Amino acid sequence: xxxxxxxxxxxxxxxxxxxxxxxxxxxxxxxxxxxxxxxxxxxxxxxxxxxxxxxxxxxxxxxxxxxxxxxxxxxxxxxxxxxxxxxxxxxxxxxxxxxxxxxxxxxxxxxxxxxxxxxxxxxxxxxxxxxxxxxxxxxxxxxxxxxxxxxxxxxxxxxxxxxxxxxxxxxxxxxxxxxxxxxxxxxxxxxxxxxxxxxxxxxxxxxxxxxxxxxxxxxxxxxxxxxxxxxxxxxxxxxxxxxxxxxxxxxxxxxxxxxxxxxxxxxxxxxxxxxxxxxxxxxxxxxx
Amino acid sequence: xxxxxxxxxxxxxxxxxxxxxxxxxxxxxxxxxxxxxxxxxxxxxxxxxxxxxxxxxxxxxxxxxxxxxxxxxxxxxxxxxxxxxxxxxxxxxxxxxxxxxxxxxxxxxxxxxxxxxxxxxxxxxxxxxxxxxxxxxxxxxxxxxxxxxxxxxxxxxxxxxxxxx
Numbered sequence: 413x414x415x416x417x418x419x420x421x422x423x424x425x426x427x428x429x430x431x432x433x434x435x436x437x438x439x440x441x442x443x444x445x446x447x448x449x450x451x452x453x454x455x456x457x458x459x460x461x462x463x464x465x466x467x468x469x470x471x472x473x474x475x476x477x478x479x480x481x482x483x484x485x486x487x488x489x490x491x492x493x494x495x496x497x498x499x500x501x502x503x504x505x506x507x508x509x510x511x512x513x514x515x516x517x518x519x520x521x522x523x524x525x526x527x528x529x530x531x532x533x534x535x536x537x538x539x540x541x542x543x544x545x546x547x548x549x550x551x552x553x554x555x556x557x558x559x560x561x562x563x564x565x566x567x568x569x570x571x572x573x574x575x576x577x578x579x580x581x582x583x584x585x586x587x588x589x590x591x592x593x594x595x596x597x598x599x600x601x602x603x604x605x606x607x608x609x610x611x612x613x614x615x616x617x618x619x620x621x622x623x624x625x626x627x628x629x630x631x632x633x634x635x636x637x638x639x640x641x642x643x644x645x646x647x648x649x650x651x652x653x654x655x656x657x658x659x660x661x662x663x664x665x666x667x668x669x670x671x672x673x674x675x676x677x678x679x680x681x682x683x684x685x686x687x688x689x690x691x692x693x694x695x696x697x698x699x700x
Numbered sequence: 701x702x703x704x705x706x707x708x709x710x711x712x713x714x715x716x717x718x719x720x721x722x723x724x725x726x727x728x729x730x731x732x733x734x735x736x737x738x739x740x741x742x743x744x745x746x747x748x749x750x751x752x753x754x755x756x757x758x759x760x761x762x763x764x765x766x767x768x769x770x771x772x773x774x775x776x777x778x779x780x781x782x783x784x785x786x787x788x789x790x791x792x793x794x795x796x797x798x799x800x801x802x803x804x805x806x807x808x809x810x811x812x813x814x815x816x817x818x819x820x821x822x823x824x825x826x827x828x829x830x831x832x833x834x835x836x837x838x839x840x841x842x843x844x845x846x847x848x849x850x851x852x853x854x855x856x857x858x859x860x861x862x863x864x865x
Contacts, residue, residue, distance in 0.1 A: 413745040413746070414724065414726070414729075414745075415724045415726075416724070417722070417723070417724050418723055418724060419704070419723065420706065420723035420767070420769050422769075422770075422772070443770075446765055446766065446767075446770075447747060447762070447765055450746075450747070450764075450765040450766070450767075451746035451747050451765065454726075454745050454746050454764070455746060463723065463767075465769075465770060467770065491759075514835070515750070515834050515835025515836075516760070516813070516816070516817075516831075516832060516834075516835060517750065517753055517760040517761060517762055517813060517816075517835050518747065518762065518765075518835060520759040520760060520761060521759075521761055521762075521765070521766075601834075602831075602834045603834050603835060
């Protein structure tokens with residue numbers, strides 16, 4: 413339960429951090445909150461040779477409105493974001509989902525960007541970023557690229573982030589006023605990773621669903637956005653029967669995994685139960 | 701692969717200290733083995749149990765999920781900062797009176813977490829206390845009396861506050 417030896421550096425600028433990443437010869441890891449990385453190091457599931465601590469890069473500790481986007485920097489802590497009135501007003505699904513993210517002490521240090529790079533398949537925020545259509549900004553000494561959340565997660569604890577890249581900002585489109593949000597999760601204990609979670613938004617105009625977004629986590633090797641099911645919702649009148657039908661379709665179309673916490677049948681039942689809850693909550697949350 | 705020592709300067713329980721530590725040394729081990737502050741308990745060493753919670757720059761942190769080198773310049777308070785045998789902190793007094801501990805292993809983390817809660821919310825509901833300590837596991841499962849103790853301490857601390865004239 414002690415990490416393997418490593419070298420430690422704490423760069424004072426983003427440029428220096430990116431240079432260190434680019435110049436690495438062995439495996440280097442960035443550390444921000446460390447709430448996922450350090451447990452893996454303690455178990456020696458992760459054995460970085462160089463740890464680059466970005467906690468001195470105070471300029472990356474921000475969240476702000478940038479036009480039609482909520483921009484969140486690499487060092488923004490979960491605790492700050494979950495309590496932020498700005499986040500609540502611009503992207504209320506993020507605030508709602510934070511009720512399920514870990515515990516106060518972990519949220520004090522953990523960061524949104526670190527959580528997304530860790531890409532735990534049962535974590536809340538990857539599903540939320542899929543539903544909200546977030547864009548992730550990756551920077552390296554070579555330059556910058558922007559990746560849609562739908563292209564970011566590639567599998568179990570895997571993302572498209574290259575060894576010399578750093579996720580420096582998450583950009584989340586501001587949620588439309590006509591758009592409601594829902595989030596439902598079951599976990600073994602409060603704050604644990606989800607056995608199954610559902611995140612959704614419904615944009616309802618003139619009594620019909622104008623646009624829908626639906627994502628799951630805890631059921632597969634990564635968070636899943638269900639585009640085919642979303643199209644079943646669009647142009648329909650929202651109703652419990654419709655939500656139940658989509659839930660049944662979701663339970664059939666997702667090839668759920670199983671582990672020591674929940675078998676396939678139970679996870680499928682959770683999909684059937686939680687999907688209508690999240691959708692009904694989304695429909696009910698629209699400001700009238 | 702280096703075990704090169706790195707010099708750090710930290711303030712622990714009001715005392716400024718300088719030490720040389722290997723990067724891989726966890727803050728929890730630094731507190732216990734280097735500073736002999738064994739009040740901070742080490743339960744799971746992967747951030748689940750909360751027994752090692754300490755205060756870093758005014759906020760609780762899992763000391764098993766921080767490296768001592770990361771504490772450079774930080775102000776750290778451990779359970780030893782709360783009270784003395786002769787003069788217990790109101791939280792310690794309440795945990796004693798309300799049977800808020802059996803084996804005592806989770807107690808330092810519970811106390812530091814409860815202190816953070818009461819600083820932000822001096823008059824919490826039982827639900828808010830339960831939420832606040834949700835990241836702290838009690839292996840004796842004595843949660844009801846722990847919540848009783850925090851509620852009791854909150855009341856004592858509210859009553860003892862001097863109202864500004």
